[in-house]
Amino acid sequence: MSKDIRIKRGHTLRLKGEAEKTLVDAPRSKTYAIKPPDFHAVIPKMVLKEGARVEAGDELFFSKYSEQVRFTSPVSGTLKEIKRGEKRRIMEVIIDADPSDTYREFGTLDPLSADAEAVKNRILESGCWAFINQRPYDIVADPKDNAKAIFISGFNTAPLSPDVDFMLKDRMDAFQAGINALSRMAMVHLSVAHDSSSFGSIKNAELHKVSGPHPAANVGVQIHHIDPINMGERVWTVKPEDVAIIGDLFLSGRFNAVRTVAVAGSEAENKKYFRTKIGANVTELIGTVGDDIRIISGDVLTGQKLSNGQYVGFFANLVTLIPEGNVYRMFGWLPFTYNDIPSKSRTNLSWMFPKKKYTVNTNLHGEVRALVVTGEMEEVVPMDIFPMQLIKACMAGDIEKMENLGIYEVAPEDFALVDYVNTSKIEAQEIIRLGLDLMITEVG
Amino acid sequence: MEWIREKLDKLREPFNQGKKYEKFAPAFDAFDTLLFTPNHTTSKGAHVRDAVDLKRVMITVVLALVPVLLFGMWNTGYQYLKQIQPEVEFWDAFGYGAMEILPMIVVSYAVGLGIEFAFAIFRGHEVNEGYLVTGLLIPMIMPVGLPLWMLAISVVFAVLIGKEAFGGTGMNILNPALTARAFAFFAYPTYMSGNQVWVMNAPEMDAVSGETILGTLAAGQEVQYSSMDMFWGLIPGSIGETSAALCLLGALLLIFTKVGSWRIMLSCVLGASVMGLIFNALPSMGIEGNALTSFAWYNHLIAGGLAFGIVYMATDPVSGAQTTKGKWIYGFFIGLFSVMIRIFNPAYPEGVMLAILLMNVFAPTIDHYVIQSSISRRNKRKKGINPQINTAV
Numbered sequence: 090m091s092k093d094i095r096i097k098r099g100h101t102l103r104l105k106g107e108a109e110k111t112l113v114d115a116p117r118s119k120t121y122a123i124k125p126p127d128f129h130a131v132i133p134k135m136v137l138k139e140g141a142r143v144e145a146g147d148e149l150f151f152s153k154y155s156e157q158v159r160f161t162s163p164v165s166g167t168l169k170e171i172k173r174g175e176k177r178r179i180m181e182v183i184i185d186a187d188p189s190d191t192y193r194e195f196g197t198l199d200p201l202s203a204d205a206e207a208v209k210n211r212i213l214e215s216g217c218w219a220f221i222n223q224r225p226y227d228i229v230a231d232p233k234d235n236a237k238a239i240f241i242s243g244f245n246t247a248p249l250s251p252d253v254d255f256m257l258k259d260r261m262d263a264f265q266a267g268i269n270a271l272s273r274m275a276m277v278h279l280s281v282a283h284d285s286s287s288f289g290s291i292k293n294a295e296l297h298k299v300s301g302p303h304p305a306a307n308v309g310v311q312i313h314h315i316d317p318i319n320m321g322e323r324v325w326t327v328k329p330e331d332v333a334i335i336g337d338l339f340l341s342g343r344f345n346a347v348r349t350v351a352v353a354g355s356e357a358e359n360k361k362y363f364r365t366k367i368g369a370n371v372t373e374l375i376g377t378v379g380d381d382i383r384i385i386s387g388d389v390l391t392g393q394k395l396s397n398g399q400y401v402g403f404f405a406n407l408v409t410l411i412p413e414g415n416v417y418r419m420f421g422w423l424p425f426t427y428n429d430i431p432s433k434s435r436t437n438l439s440w441m442f443p444k445k446k447y448t449v450n451t452n453l454h455g456e457v458r459a460l461v462v463t464g465e466m467e468e469v470v471p472m473d474i475f476p477m478q479l480i481k482a483c484m485a486g487d488i489e490k491m492e493n494l495g496i497y498e499v500a501p502e503d504f505a506l507v508d509y510v511n512t513s514k515i516e517a518q519e520i521i522r523l524g525l526d527l528m529i530t531e532v533g
Numbered sequence: 534m535e536w537i538r539e540k541l542d543k544l545r546e547p548f549n550q551g552k553k554y555e556k557f558a559p560a561f562d563a564f565d566t567l568l569f570t571p572n573h574t575t576s577k578g579a580h581v582r583d584a585v586d587l588k589r590v591m592i593t594v595v596l597a598l599v600p601v602l603l604f605g606m607w608n609t610g611y612q613y614l615k616q617i618q619p620e621v622e623f624w625d626a627f628g629y630g631a632m633e634i635l636p637m638i639v640v641s642y643a644v645g646l647g648i649e650f651a652f653a654i655f656r657g658h659e660v661n662e663g664y665l666v667t668g669l670l671i672p673m674i675m676p677v678g679l680p681l682w683m684l685a686i687s688v689v690f691a692v693l694i695g696k697e698a699f700g701g702t703g704m705n706i707l708n709p710a711l712t713a714r715a716f717a718f719f720a721y722p723t724y725m726s727g728n729q730v731w732v733m734n735a736p737e738m739d740a741v742s743g744e745t746i747l748g749t750l751a752a753g754q755e756v757q758y759s760s761m762d763m764f765w766g767l768i769p770g771s772i773g774e775t776s777a778a779l780c781l782l783g784a785l786l787l788i789f790t791k792v793g794s795w796r797i798m799l800s801c802v803l804g805a806s807v808m809g810l811i812f813n814a815l816p817s818m819g820i821e822g823n824a825l826t827s828f829a830w831y832n833h834l835i836a837g838g839l840a841f842g843i844v845y846m847a848t849d850p851v852s853g854a855q856t857t858k859g860k861w862i863y864g865f866f867i868g869l870f871s872v873m874i875r876i877f878n879p880a881y882p883e884g885v886m887l888a889i890l891l892m893n894v895f896a897p898t899i900d901h902y903v904i905q906s907s908i909s910r911r912n913k914r915k916k917g918i919n920p921q922i923n924t925a926v
Binding site for chain 1: 534537538566567568569570571572573574575577578579580581582583584585586587588589590592593596659661662663700701702703704789790791792794850851853855856857860900904907908910911912914
């Protein structure tokens with residue numbers, strides 16, 4: 090039964106520098122990288138040594154806790170370097186790419202007529218399992234679990250985020266094949282924007298129309314309104330372009346890790362949609378930028394900070410460039426001044442121009458304080474959840490309370506707007522992440 | 534402005550980490566950040582942040598207090614001068630009031646901020662902005678002419694016991710400004726109640742009617758002021774509380790900027806009106822009332838400190854209820870109890886202070902039950918159909 094969902098609470102941040110809707114092939118990176126920290130809670134076990142030859146789709150490493158969960162190379166080439174960080178944690182697995190890819194052949198398979206187990210094994214074998222995320226906890230799914238349902242959010246509301254309809258318009262066959270494959274594992278729910286027309290003919294998935302401000306497109310919000318997660322249940326989520334990659338696997342028999350990356354933001358010069366492979370070097374997309382610009386892999390609310398020469402995140406469809414904000418502002422606390430900085434509160438006048446697009450920088454616009462103001466977090470978390478109380482329970486590590494207040498239904502990204510709006514400059518996403526990690530170790 | 538910044542950076546050097554005055558950095562930063570919003574950038578979480586910060590919020594409340602404060606200065610002078618001369622010039626009245634009230638504000642800020650700074654240095658955290666509001670509120674809810682040392686002791690009590698003992702701004706249970714008033718009220722009752730304290734130098738003059746309206750009613754006498762006087766605030770009372778009109782103006786600013794909760798304000802007014810109407814209806818139910826019970830319900834809203842308390846005290850987000858539903862309940866009971874205390878206990882004609890403090894104590898309990906209802910909704914969902922319904926069928 091499909092539902093029309095209207096999200097009322099939330100906040101859409103309007104920023105300057107949207108990517109122009111032109112799709113171009115990105116210049117091929119010399120190196121690509123898979124970054125194990127993109128897969129939270131996965132401890133990678135390398136299968137290959139530096140210098141080994143890989144095809145696209147060859148296994149690079151697997152998860153220590155589940156050997157079935159493999160992570161494969163997005164391109165063909167040689168394994169150049171395994172970059173380690175503190176405590177020898179693997180940070181990047183860098184591959185020296187061939188000029189053009191050669192693929193490991195998995196063979197084609199019709200997911201609808203094949204055995205369900207065979208479909209699942211094909212996804213595991215090819216490394217496509219890495220695209221399947223699990224709620225609760227926002228981690229890579231465990232293949233031993235039975236998911237209640239699979240949720241796909243077919244649009245974006247995050248600031249400057251790419252248009253999914255545009256991104257997928259030449260890949261709808263692969264997308265449908267991906268849905269078919271996923272539907273063999275659990276019921277698939279696909280949420281689309283209320284004004285989207287591209288997904289009308291999609292079969293084997295429950296279609297939901299969603300409207301409203303950000304975070305309406307957050308899959309967690311949609312799950313909450315469609316079929317909320319209860320204790321002990323597992324649901325899986327997949328991003329739309331990853332569904333197409335899974336579909337491609339069944340149609341062509343190859344792990345063709347196509348990634349469309351929109352380059353956006355007020356400081357970006359070439360604001361376009363680029364077609365590349367997963368793990369591309371960000372410098373190939375945007376060139377080298379100065380210290381006064383922040384490169385973000387993802388959107389400004391949830392993305393990761395990158396330096397020149399680093400690699401776009403595994404799941405990221407967006408690279409945002411905004412100015413760094415290490416500047417002082419005189420009397421920055423005066424109400425109704427500095428109206429060029431957007432604010433959801435009404436202590437400046439930016440709310441009077443709802444259509445205006447802003448240039449934002451990375452300044453904190455204040456200092457960290459104890460939680461004082463109430464009611465502002467509730468306005469950006471459109472779920473039957475008390476965000477401030479949940480954050481406090483996470484800070485206190487009170488497991489029973491976290492459970493009662495709905496920790497299973499949230500992911501850090503659902504609290505990204507709380508990071509943004511809260512007066513006390515609390516790091517809500519980090520607190521929720523630590524709370525989820527505590528739940529993983531204590532409850533599992 | 535560059536040169537000020539450079540100067541400040543130079544001045545800060547001895548306070549930097551590892552330097553001689555490292556421990557006093559919070560005190561320096563308090564002044565520094567008042568001049569300049571710092572250049573801190575986001576290091577984790579969302580990369581961009583809203584323009585609002587605690588300083589902005591607190592300064593907005595201070596702005597909302599300014600009209601009431603200015604009126605309070607004028608009214609203090611007016612109430613005094615009209616007793617001794619037939620015509621009162623505006624600037625005479627204002628000047629007289631300002632001379633009485635400014636020292637109170639200076640003492641309140643000096644003592645309170647002194648303690649805040651000491652705690653910040655001792656505990657190694659930033660100086661919180663909360664006291665910017667509290668420090669202005671405290672003199673405004675005291676009778677004019679309260680000896681400055683009493684004011685200072687009340688401030689010490691409020692900041693130390695009311696706030697810092699719980700961990701500072703954001704952790705306190707009771708509204709600090711009302712804690713100061715409650716302390717003064719019970720420690721120095723002769724300076725805080727009766728008919729001689731509300732107008733400057735009243736005891737030295739004969740035939741001065743320096744009684745507040747609620748005091749007059751409690752004593753069973755006729756009120757000499759009209760509703761209009763009460764609304765505009767031409768009545769004796771604590772410095773800030775008299776003008777309901779200007780409290781309304783402040784309320785509009787707080788609601789417009791979303792700094793103060795309109796839910797709490799509205800539900801307070803509802804609560805007070807309901808209680809007032811019930812007492813007004815007593816004669817029709819065959820019960821004989823008194824001067825207080827027959828005081829019209831709308832007059833309750835504009836007399837005494839109710840309007841001021843509702844707008845500036847009840848809406849304190851730290852000591853008030855935090856959940857949306859909780860705010861409605863919390864506000865409603867503040868209104869209800871304010872009028873109830875006024876009428877039932879003539880020894881405490883100013884019920885709003887006690888009502889807010891009482892509800893401050895109950896706010897966490899209200900929130901608890903509001904949250905519990907959401908939890909049981911979640912638990913019910915988990916079980917699918919409520920098993921009790923099954924067995925009942």
